[in-house]
Amino acid sequence: MADINFSNPTRDPDVRGTDRPAAPRSGDLRWDIIELLFFAYRDFVGDADNELEAFGFGRAHHRVLHFVHRYPGLKVADLLDVLRITKQSLGRVLKQLLDEGYIVQRTGNNDRRQRLLFATPKGETLVAKLAGLQTDRITHALRDINPAGIDTVRQFLRAMIDQDDPDKVLEVILKPAGATAKA
């Protein structure tokens, strides 16, 4: 098992005596940005992950709490669209957040089948704490970037998102700033 059949010793001229990873290869692919996105996101969510441990929560709880906080009165169905998970998966984390008092439900005004979700003050506190950590990182990352550059970053991130997503939350997000859900 531990033996290696490396029958083509000519294809990796990068490995000489040093046994260190070779320099990245180039090409017509955006390897650099692919990797930057990986590391940036890894460390970005890492901030919150560390904090969440203390509460016995995971990343899923954070996502739910975040969107409920940001879009008060969000329906369960909306949350499913946004998070792209199944009802069952959402159910577990949502139940915890409800039981532990981070979120409350209220029956819809028009449609009494709906359970509209709201963050409690306890939930607000936690989500603000987590967003604070992430904001610190973002603010630091934007420190040497001027306002126009910040717009460019936003533009890039917006354009990375599927535009054909029939998602209420995304409608709001993808609209140019200022056009916030005014009916």
Place this chain on the structure above:
Amino acid sequence: MADINFSNPTRDPDVRGTDRPAAPRSGDLRWDIIELLFFAYRDFVGDADNELEAFGFGRAHHRVLHFVHRYPGLKVADLLDVLRITKQSLGRVLKQLLDEGYIVQRTGNNDRRQRLLFATPKGETLVAKLAGLQTDRITHALRDINPAGIDTVRQFLRAMIDQDDPDKVLEVILKPAGATAKA
């Protein structure tokens, strides 16, 4: 359980007759960029996830294959640093990739305990396919951004990464372009 004790009906003036998610709240936190990062990354990795299904692989396989491809001769220990997972988790994924011929190991030249990892042609093909999908998305997102703006985006992403990470791969990545691992 389904009953709701919402004892403070005055705290959500956003919910009127419409029962639609309210507009996002503002404040001193970078909610906009936090959300953009979430959606951008969700859709970015979604491209590869869809393709990986056909191979019976998951995101973890992609990550391993990606970094082995990019840094030929990567050691197992390096991979653990980069992916921030445990040896056991990596073990399973790596074993599959080895068994199915996407990656090969070779004993280190200097240190024969090491198992240096290389992508096979089969592995190269798959990783290039996945990177192609992601590159398409990135290229599209950068379409209307000029070269200076693209540098700004890179600068932002780089600055989002933990700078104090004693990681060989990151050393390479975080160095200003051009200074690629030249000893």
Place this chain on the structure above:
DNA sequence: AAATTTATGTCAGCCATATTGACGTATCTT
């Protein structure tokens, strides 16, 4: 009014991916 659809919740079971801790072996370093 009855039938259908919708929004939500829940149960049972499965899978992928992560965890910690322990141990074994080969190899390098001292």
Place this chain on the structure above:
DNA sequence: AAGATACGTCAATATGGCTGACATAAATTT
């Protein structure tokens, strides 16, 4: 020879996904 290192593996466990089935209440359609 002793200890540290690189790697592999085993056992047990947790989280967070999944599918499919089913139940209920409420809205909508017929």
